[in-house]
Amino acid sequence: MSPKPNLLLRYMTVADLPQVTEIDRLSFEIPWSEKSYRYEINESSQSFMVVLEWNRQQTATRWQRWLKIHPYAEHRIVGYGGMWHIAGEAHISTIAVHPKGRGRGWGEILLAGMVQRGIVLEAEEVALEVRVSNQRAQRLYQKYAFRTVDVKQRYYRNNGEDAYDMRMDIQNSAICTEFEAHYKALFTRHQLIDYFSPYTPPHQK
Numbered sequence: 001m002s003p004k005p006n007l008l009l010r011y012m013t014v015a016d017l018p019q020v021t022e023i024d025r026l027s028f029e030i031p032w033s034e035k036s037y038r039y040e041i042n043e044s045s046q047s048f049m050v051v052l053e054w055n056r057q058q059t060a061t062r063w064q065r066w067l068k069i070h071p072y073a074e075h076r077i078v079g080y081g082g083m084w085h086i087a088g089e090a091h092i093s094t095i096a097v098h099p100k101g102r103g104r105g106w107g108e109i110l111l112a113g114m115v116q117r118g119i120v121l122e123a124e125e126v127a128l129e130v131r132v133s134n135q136r137a138q139r140l141y142q143k144y145a146f147r148t149v150d151v152k153q154r155y156y157r158n159n160g161e162d163a164y165d166m167r168m169d170i171q172n173s174a175i176c177t178e179f180e181a182h183y184k185a186l187f188t189r190h191q192l193i194d195y196f197s198p199y200t201p202p203h204q205k
């Protein structure tokens with residue numbers, strides 16, 4: 001029997017919302033409402049919502065064996081993202097990793113999964129906005145050949161901060177070749193399965 005994957009990219013469901021909204025609340029100054037998530041998951045024909053699930057296989061300790069308590073597998077949402085496909089553009093609407101899980105390459109998996117979805121959809125480019133102060137996220141996007149094309153003045157309504165408009169040209173064959181190498185490397189580095197990027201969201205079938 002092949003080992004279970006450690007990490008699974010899959011479409012977000014309503015059952016994920018308690019965990020997703022908690023990560024959202026811990027990650028953003030303006031979290032989305034639960035109603036917005038429900039709309040994106042169940043109704044929008046342009047929306048692709050993804051979660052990254054971590055399977056932590058627990059092996060029985062000596063005490064658990066003695067007490068005849070069975071080991072368990074813990075399935076936990078460690079991050080999520082969202083993308084809209086509108087007029088040839090794959091627009092990343094959100095991406096976050098639980099604060100306790102950051103720095104392990106999980107944000108990169110979510111970003112790469114959405115870029116791959118954009119490629120499967122034959123979008124012309126992948127676009128997103130990012131706070132000018134959010135250098136951590138900008139570094140991630142730069143790693144994937146996103147470039148800043150514009151500054152959107154006072155884009156964020158909570159503090160009037162500007163946003164960088166960043167874009168990745170997925171029609172460019174050199175960029176796509178480099179992306180494919182990055183994406184492949186993620187599968188080698190992590191025990192990862194992608195049930196997201198090749199498939200249509202259940203509500204759009």
Ligand SMILES: CC(C)(COP(=O)(O)OP(=O)(O)OC[C@H]1O[C@@H](n2cnc3c(N)ncnc32)[C@H](O)[C@@H]1OP(=O)(O)O)[C@@H](O)C(=O)NCCC(=O)NCCS
Binds near residue numbers: 094
């Ligand atoms: C942005 C975010 C999703 C990145 O997720 P993550 O899992 O921590 O990032 P990863 O471990 O996958 O790192 C991937 C790359 O991001 C960059 N990065 C990650 N952490 C960084 C840090 N502390 N400082 C600088 N760059 C960093 C690096 O380029 C890194 O690649 P490298 O490891 O090869 O150097 C995460 O920090 C987050 O949820 N932030 C809060 C929400 C947010 O700001 N979302 C973006 C909105 S536009």
